[in-house]
Amino acid sequence: MHIFLYYIVPFVVVLGILIFFHELGHFLVAKHFGVKVLKFSLGFGPKLIGKKIGETEYLISLFPLGGYVKMLGENGEEGGEPLTPQEEMKSFSNKHPLKRIAIVAAGPLFNLFLALLIFCGFFLIAGTQVMIPEIGQVREGSPADKAGLLKGDVIVAIEGTPLETWAKIKDVVQDSAGKPLQFTVKRRDESLTVTVIPEISVTKNIFGEEIKSALIGIIAAGKSKQVFLGPLESVREGFGKTWEITKLTCLTIVKLFQRVISIKTLGGPILIGQMTGQLAQENWVYLFPFMAVISINLGILNLLPIPILDGGFIIFLLLELIAGKPLSIKNRELAQKAGIFLLVILMAVVVYNDVTRLFE
Numbered sequence: 262m263h264i265f266l267y268y269i270v271p272f273v274v275v276l277g278i279l280i281f282f283h284e285l286g287h288f289l290v291a292k293h294f295g296v297k298v299l300k301f302s303l304g305f306g307p308k309l310i311g312k313k314i315g316e317t318e319y320l321i322s323l324f325p326l327g328g329y330v331k332m333l334g335e336n337g338e339e340g341g342e343p344l345t346p347q348e349e350m351k352s353f354s355n356k357h358p359l360k361r362i363a364i365v366a367a368g369p370l371f372n373l374f375l376a377l378l379i380f381c382g383f384f385l386i387a388g389t390q391v392m393i394p395e396i397g398q399v400r401e402g403s404p405a406d407k408a409g410l411l412k413g414d415v416i417v418a419i420e421g422t423p424l425e426t427w428a429k430i431k432d433v434v435q436d437s438a439g440k441p442l443q444f445t446v447k448r449r450d451e452s453l454t455v456t457v458i459p460e461i462s463v464t465k466n467i468f469g470e471e472i473k474s475a476l477i478g479i480i481a482a483g484k485s486k487q488v489f490l491g492p493l494e495s496v497r498e499g500f501g502k503t504w505e506i507t508k509l510t511c512l513t514i515v516k517l518f519q520r521v522i523s524i525k526t527l528g529g530p531i532l533i534g535q536m537t538g539q540l541a542q543e544n545w546v547y548l549f550p551f552m553a554v555i556s557i558n559l560g561i562l563n564l565l566p567i568p569i570l571d572g573g574f575i576i577f578l579l580l581e582l583i584a585g586k587p588l589s590i591k592n593r594e595l596a597q598k599a600g601i602f603l604l605v606i607l608m609a610v611v612v613y614n615d616v617t618r619l620f621e
Contacts, residue, residue: 268538271545273325275537275552276530277303279372279559280328286371287330287364294360297333297351304328326530332364358582365574372560373503379553381499387546388489389498392427395482403478408457410446410479417452418445427481434459438475470521506554510561529611532618568593568600 280303291298297316302308304322311320322328334344334352349355353364394416399405416424419433420443433442438461445454459475466472490498516522533555540547564572573596581587588596 268534268541271537271541271548272530272534275533275548275555276325278552279375279556280304280325282371282375282556283368283559283563284328284330286367286369286374290364290367291330291332291353294356294364295351296353296356296364297348298330299333300329300331302329302331354587358578362575362578362582365571365578366564369560369563369571372556372563373507376506376553376556376560377499377503379549379556380502381496383549383553384490384498384502385492385495388487390485391425391488392481393484393486394424394427394430395484396479397482398480400478400480403476404457404460405477405479408444408455408477410444410455410457410477411448413482414446414448416444416446419443421445430479434477435475503553503557506557507561510558514561514565524610525614525617527607527611527614528618529608529615531612531615535619567603568596569604570600573597573600 284301284303288298288301299316300318300320302320302322304320304325305327306323309321309323311318313319332353333348334354336354344352353361356364396405396410396412396414396416398412399410416430418424419430422433424430437459439458441456441458443454444457445452447453457477459477461473462476463471464474464476513522517524517527536551537548540551563570564575566572566576568574568577577588577593577596
């Protein structure tokens with residue numbers, strides 16, 4: 262019962278919402294351009310339940326790791342039977358390539374939109390945690406040590422500009438190597454002003470790469486405070502967080518190809534299930550920002566130019582737009598087989614990594 266409630270249920274809920282939004286993007290844009298949608302399915306394989314409403318059959322299928330929207334004329338033909346003039350007007354293959362690109366791209370873009378909605382709503386309801394600019398440690402011989410900064414000092418301003426968060430210190434310092442900065446600090450009940458000259462130091466980023474950065478030699482005390490946000494602030498924070506995670510996801514993919522990040526760090530459904538279970542046990546509310554992060558990952562990965570993914574389909578359509586005619590069925594099939602081969606290898610790698618992590 263514990264595993265079902267805290268691992269299986271949250272995993273199915275999170276995955277179901279992500280798949281639903283992805284397919285909803287394809288569905289809504291297809292309907293907007295007058296394409297007949299034959300099936301809207303959550304899951305693959307045999308149908309569990311289904312109901313036809315209008316011209317579309319809505320399904321829940323056996324295997325939950327995905328979903329699909331089946332459109333009229335999606336493969337250029339329907340069972341070898343010619344389409345009637347009325348059906349031709351509603352055929353996916355009859356639409357202009359730009360409209361088809363919009364339909365295909367809508368799925369991944371809806372995943373990004375879902376993440377934006379979640380982040381905005383989360384910030385509006387829960388606010389945000391910010392780290393206060395209190396010093397927890399001063400490195401011996403560092404610029405901060407030479408200037409007389411001590412553990413417990415709270416930095417309230419730099420160069421007269423008030424500070425409320427620890428992150429703001431880094432923003433100011435990182436571009437001021439060798440430049441004297443006036444720090445205003447609160448030490449117990451008194452206010453002091455000291456001059457600190459940041460120095461260039463070699464540090465490592467989140468990918469383990471060595472980078473040069475201006476530092477003053479202090480570590481945060483790690484104390485945080487809750488800040489509640491209004492509607493406009495929540496939207497701004499939501500956009501900021503969505504953009505931050507999107508950039509990080511794209512950069513991570515690049516670093517994987519550059520072999521800066523090991524392929525052993527990749528995870529799949531088992532890892533997602535583990536993480537949803539752990540978060541659900543702590544607090545179900547934590548599942549929402551996690552869902553937003555996974556939604557961004559799903560959207561970006563689907564835009565990769567790999568045949569059978571949305572990104573690969575978009576490449577086919579761009580080539581059709583340039584050449585003025587679609588790729589031959591033979592070339593598409595060859596590309597799709599190569600795409601399936603790549604995805605099978607990738608799935609084998611992530612499953613192996615997931616299982617290895619379980620035993621570790």
